[in-house]
Amino acid sequence: MTSAGRQSWRDLRDHIRGRILDQTFRPGDKLPRDEDLAQEFQCARTTVQRAMQALVDDGLVERKRKGGTTVRPDPVTRTTLDIPITRAEIEARGHGYRHHLIDRSTPEAPATIAARFGTPDPGKLLRLRALHLADGQPYVFEDRWVSFDTVPEIAAVDFSQVSSNEWLVRNRPYSRCEVQIYASPCTADEAAIMEVEPGTAMLVLERTTWLDEAPITHVRALHAPGYRLITGEARPGKLAR
Amino acid sequence: MTSAGRQSWRDLRDHIRGRILDQTFRPGDKLPRDEDLAQEFQCARTTVQRAMQALVDDGLVERKRKGGTTVRPDPVTRTTLDIPITRAEIEARGHGYRHHLIDRSTPEAPATIAARFGTPDPGKLLRLRALHLADGQPYVFEDRWVSFDTVPEIAAVDFSQVSSNEWLVRNRPYSRCEVQIYASPCTADEAAIMEVEPGTAMLVLERTTWLDEAPITHVRALHAPGYRLITGEARPGKLAR
DNA sequence: AAGTGGTCTAGACCACTGA
DNA sequence: CAGTGGTCTAGACCACTTG
Incomplete structure (x- = not known):
């Protein structure tokens, strides 16, 4: 379960995303606190924040103060649409x-x-x-x-x-x-x-x-x-x- | 031109966005370096980064190492599309x-x-x-x-x-x-x-x-x-x- | 080679919000 | 009111990219 010696918020993001994809974390599940993840991944909490922010932007998780981080219960397909001139x-x-x-x-x-x-x-x-x-x-x-x-x-x-x-x-x-x-x-x-x-x-x-x-x-x-x-x-x- | 005593990356983001909207910065223009903005706004460079990141996500500016931050020359209408189940x-x-x-x-x-x-x-x-x-x-x-x-x-x-x-x-x-x-x-x-x-x-x-x-x-x-x-x-x- | 953004850290304080 | 995420700082080093 634990992982060691990673680096970069991207790696952490990919790791968490992987756990969501492979159903370790299921829709509605609560993820560990930022601080625990930081300790587990040997990184600063700021780095966890950065990874989480990306997951929120992707629509994969929701975060609430005191409520913690949860996997979104209603999966959506989120894409970005650019309409040029x-x-x-x-x-x-x-x-x-x-x-x-x-x-x-x-x-x-x-x-x-x-x-x-x-x-x-x-x-x-x-x-x-x-x-x-x-x-x-x-x-x-x-x-x-x-x-x-x-x-x-x-x-x-x-x-x-x-x-x-x-x-x-x-x-x-x-x-x-x-x-x-x-x-x-x-x-x-x-x-x-x-x-x-x-x-x-x-x-x-x-x-x-x-x-x-x-x-x-x-x-x-x-x-x-x-x-x-x-x-x-x-x-x-x-x-x- | 200078501004004082702001707070929060949102304010800085809104300020820059405002300068882009009101044509102070025009498409293709180069924005000041992060460090200069940090000094001008009396904040840490990290905070400038956070604001810039939002502007990049919105498609308003482009950033390149050494190249600096520039207003995107080809404005696009960017929206997010959520396709539910x-x-x-x-x-x-x-x-x-x-x-x-x-x-x-x-x-x-x-x-x-x-x-x-x-x-x-x-x-x-x-x-x-x-x-x-x-x-x-x-x-x-x-x-x-x-x-x-x-x-x-x-x-x-x-x-x-x-x-x-x-x-x-x-x-x-x-x-x-x-x-x-x-x-x-x-x-x-x-x-x-x-x-x-x-x-x-x-x-x-x-x-x-x-x-x-x-x-x-x-x-x-x-x-x-x-x-x-x-x-x-x-x-x-x-x-x- | 030098300049600029990208990332990371360690710690602090703030702001919600759920129990 | 206590727990958790949100933001900020000051400083450091890294990685790209351009001149």
């Missing part, structure tokens, strides 16, 4: 990027949009509809609403030059983001824009972002058939684990 | 759960599955097709392949009692997981099982898991129309941030 994504695939502003208006905010922002009155909104193309083929159609109150500068931006997607991500980072992903049949309007048959199965990503409770933008992005979201691989910018 | 998900919505094993076989592994596992020969595989129902309505149809080599016990499990989904997640956690998400029109076969019209837009989640290079399972899960994947909100089991 559409232009960068297309160029990374080696395709030529182009985008096209379809229209720009300031209509009344529909109730659905207000609901997404979580406020009864989201204030005055700018609506932008745009198409991103990869090698001239429709790639993503986005229907976006931007808050004038939170992002007043938006009025002066020329979106025939920069896409609203890119401008916002680069200039107005968010503090909170909610994403919804679903499949939806293409409407006639959308089909005409995306150059597909009406009713075609499309992957839709809806993103809503806030800066400290203040709504920034809500966007519904329709992806061309064949598009796949991929998660879980190498995570650049993340600590090697 | 289907039974738990249905019950959490207040619906009654039932599942139904459609068939169980041991066919030759198609090339597509081998490719997903990343090995020319994934060994002998068990194929399971099952339907999960919420209040008697088709909810998820899963088409699963399980490696006999990696999971020999699978042969003895009675999947009319426990779903393969739940059995695997509970008994055979993985060390690596890759997820692909896309929209797909329902085939005639699938339509009959899911009780929808052929061609209906369905959200598909494909998951492949390994235990240290050894393939465990690959599953293609078709979700009923209306299903939405939601990310980004409260993350139980994750450090409060």
